[in-house]
Amino acid sequence: MKKRMERLDDKLFQPLAEAEQSRITGGLIKDPPQTYTAITIFETYDPAPDWTRDGDNE
Amino acid sequence: MIPEAGGGEPVFALFACCIPVKGARRSTLCDLQRGSFQFIPNGLYEILTEHAGKTAAEIKAAYDHEYDEEIDEYLEFLLRHELGFWCDDPAKFPPLDLTWESPERITNAILDVDARSDHDYARILVELDDLGCKALEVRCFHACALAELRAILEAARYGRLRSIDLLVGDGPELTPEALADLAARHGRVSGIVVHSAPEARRLPPSRTGVVVEYRTEKIDSPSCCGKVHPGYFVVELETFAEGQRHNTCLNRKISVDARGEIRNCPSMARSFGNLRETSLHGALAHRDFAALWSINKDQIEICKDCEFRYLCIDCRAYLKDERDLYSKPSKCGYDPYTAEWRSPAERPALAGIPKGAPE
Numbered sequence: 001m002k003k004r005m006e007r008l009d010d011k012l013f014q015p016l017a018e019a020e021q022s023r024i025t026g027g028l029i030k031d032p033p034q035t036y037t038a039i040t041i042f043e044t045y046d047p048a049p050d051w052t053r054d055g056d057n058e
Numbered sequence: 059m060i061p062e063a064g065g066g067e068p069v070f071a072l073f074a075c076c077i078p079v080k081g082a083r084r085s086t087l088c089d090l091q092r093g094s095f096q097f098i099p100n101g102l103y104e105i106l107t108e109h110a111g112k113t114a115a116e117i118k119a120a121y122d123h124e125y126d127e128e129i130d131e132y133l134e135f136l137l138r139h140e141l142g143f144w145c146d147d148p149a150k151f152p153p154l155d156l157t158w159e160s161p162e163r164i165t166n167a168i169l170d171v172d173a174r175s176d177h178d179y180a181r182i183l184v185e186l187d188d189l190g191c192k193a194l195e196v197r198c199f200h201a202c203a204l205a206e207l208r209a210i211l212e213a214a215r216y217g218r219l220r221s222i223d224l225l226v227g228d229g230p231e232l233t234p235e236a237l238a239d240l241a242a243r244h245g246r247v248s249g250i251v252v253h254s255a256p257e258a259r260r261l262p263p264s265r266t267g268v269v270v271e272y273r274t275e276k277i278d279s280p281s282c283c284g285k286v287h288p289g290y291f292v293v294e295l296e297t298f299a300e301g302q303r304h305n306t307c308l309n310r311k312i313s314v315d316a317r318g319e320i321r322n323c324p325s326m327a328r329s330f331g332n333l334r335e336t337s338l339h340g341a342l343a344h345r346d347f348a349a350l351w352s353i354n355k356d357q358i359e360i361c362k363d364c365e366f367r368y369l370c371i372d373c374r375a376y377l378k379d380e381r382d383l384y385s386k387p388s389k390c391g392y393d394p395y396t397a398e399w400r401s402p403a404e405r406p407a408l409a410g411i412p413k414g415a416p417e
Contacts, residue, residue: 008099
């Protein structure tokens with residue numbers, strides 16, 4: 001059965017606005033625009049890891 | 059760039075982590091690696107599923123060349139968003155196995171606390187450890203003292219929990235500095251939300267990566283839970299796979315309410331015993347405890363036609379029809395048949411966004 005093929009620029013297919021999806025962290029990736037949901041668990045997050053100690057070169 | 063027709067023409071294949079989900083009015087294309095999704099027309103869903111493995115020319119021919127322009131637009135869109143690629147042998151790129159398995163008997167837990175609670179935190183944490191629990195949400199409905207939070211976190215210090223989320227009532231001791239210090243001392247803390255605060259603010263992540271957020275909303279009972287909103291969608295492989303056959307809220311969950319009653323979720327009426335008389339193991343051993351774990355979105359009325367169904371954290375406590383365990387969550391205002399939220403005023407407000415705020 002043939003289906004009507006809708007155009008992607010229809011409002012229905014636009015990414016959600018930032019306000020519609022924000023929770024604790026996250027936001028829109030602007031380019032290319034898309035809906036983005038942040039992962040809020042940071043198990044091993046370290047903004048300044050010590051790359052000189054990698055287990056092999058102790 | 060869409061290849062020209064000719065011999066040995068390549069076919070378009072989605073990346074295995076990009077999975078289309080059909081809804082009644084529109085579909086989503088979930089990128090489980092990036093943690094994002096795109097809305098796509100159901101026509102494109104049909105192309106990606108029923109015409110998978112065909113060349114562009116074959117797809118256009120299948121529609122009698124009535125939609126050549128739209129099909130070209132679709133393929134360009136998929137390429138531009140890096141959702142798929144052209145290849146000669148799509149059989150070399152099999153789909154992901156969405157079987158969900160977990161060695162833990164319990165993966166997540168909720169512990170409710172209020173001013174009258176007398177929980178034995180050490181015992182609860184030990185029992186959760188025995189069950190393999192990885193994630194704990196502690197919800198304090200009252201103005202919390204730092205000492206109480208420390209007592210909970212100390213009980214978890216040498217356990218196997220991987221993440222602890224704190225929801226606590228505002229109190230004079232809960233300054234941003236004190237909470238940042240708490241998070242720094244307890245590496246398992248992954249997020250802190252302070253409710254009943256005089257003003258809403260979200261602090262930038264500290265060095266530990268923990269986000270501390272203050273909200274004005276008063277959260278004084280389990281009834282705060284169960285909202286369905288894009289802000290609560292989880293776009294990642296584990297939830298997506300779990301949602302194929304299990305309930306994404308209740309599966310492998312155990313909860314202790316503020317009075318010590320053990321339930322699937324603190325908002326659910328049924329108790330499987332009080333911690334004073336029953337262990338978490340004992341409650342879990344009850345033959346009905348896991349009964350709700352397997353209610354998946356494909357079985358729930360209306361949700362089964364929703365394009366968000368594998369991203370949505372369901373709710374089985376607050377239902378449209380309380381007599382029907384398979385009715386949609388009452389706190390969901392989304393209509394998948396029109397792809398509209400019921401109304402901005404009824405849309406759940408999140409992160410300091412007042413209800414009905416203009417977008």
